[in-house]
Amino acid sequence: MDASLNSPSHWILLAVLIAATIIDSRTRRIPNLLSLGGAAVGISLAVIGSGSVTPGAALGGLALGLMALLPLHLLKAMGAGDVKLMAAVGTFLGPSITLAAVLCTFIAGAVIAIIVLIVRDGLRETVQRYGFGIKHLILGGTWLGKRVDKDGTGPLRFPYAGAILCGSVAAVLWAAAAGH
Structure with missing residues (x-):
């Protein structure tokens, strides 16, 4: 190079x-x-x-x-x-x-x-959701879903x-x- x-x-x-x-x-x-x-x-x-x-x-x-x-x-x-x-x-x-x-x-x-x-304004909710999701997985559950925008339109995305x-x-x- x-x-x-x-x-x-x-x-x-x-x-x-x-x-x-x-x-x-x-x-x-x-x-x-x-x-x-x-x-x-x-x-x-x-x-x-x-x-x-x-x-x-x-x-x-x-x-x-x-x-x-x-x-x-x-x-x-x-x-x-x-x-x-x-x-x-x-x-x-x-x-x-x-x-x-x-x-x-x-x-x-x-x-x-x-x-x-x-x-x-989604950082706290995302950290809580991932914490809950990891805890749920450790206890033998399944992942509970993806983060959605506040209007419910879909995953939080950025370019x-x-x-x-x-x-x-x-x-x-x-x-x-x-x-x-």
């Missing part, structure tokens, strides 16, 4: 992530053109030698980004657009930095989730592209500082 923060591929990745974050925050969707197009650009840059990783590393990063978030989508905890966006991130960063980006994304997502719960943006930027900065 090119440790330079001036790598053109890093700036292209940043543009893709900023666009995805803006669109996701407005529409709660990440267009396939953006995530799949971003992945195609990341792989193309690697193939022509202008990326920060080799073509094999770009494909490895794609696979890692996809597989890291796919289970959350299958559990209906995350949208498919988020999974595809993380796969696109992998094409720019390769497997090792993608792994760091995934871990940083999970941390950023947790922080954002807590902020969203505080803003939406996750912002967490992917924060996690990916943190991973790139970490890699540059570490000389990777």
Whole structure:
């Protein structure tokens, strides 16, 4: 991986992530053109030698980004657009930095989730519900359900592209500082 923060591929990745974050925050969707197009650009840059990783590393990063978030989508905890966006991130960063980006994304997502719960006045209720749910499971029961918004419309959700943006930027900065 090119440790330079001036790598053109890093700036292209940043543009893709900023666009995805803006669109996701407005529409709660990440267009396939953006995530799949971003992945195609990341792989193309690697193939022509202008990326920060080799073509094999770009494909490895794609696979890692996809597989890291796919289970959350299958559990209906995350949208498919988020999974595809993380796969696109992998094409720019390769497997090792993608792994760091995934871990940083999970941390950023947790922080954002807590902020969203505080803003939406749901933190105390969520902590109580999870405490009760864990106690119920320990005593041989089953999980009692998902958190719903105050109007009862469904699970408490927020656009996750912002967490992917924060996690990916943190991973790139970490890699540059570490000389990777």
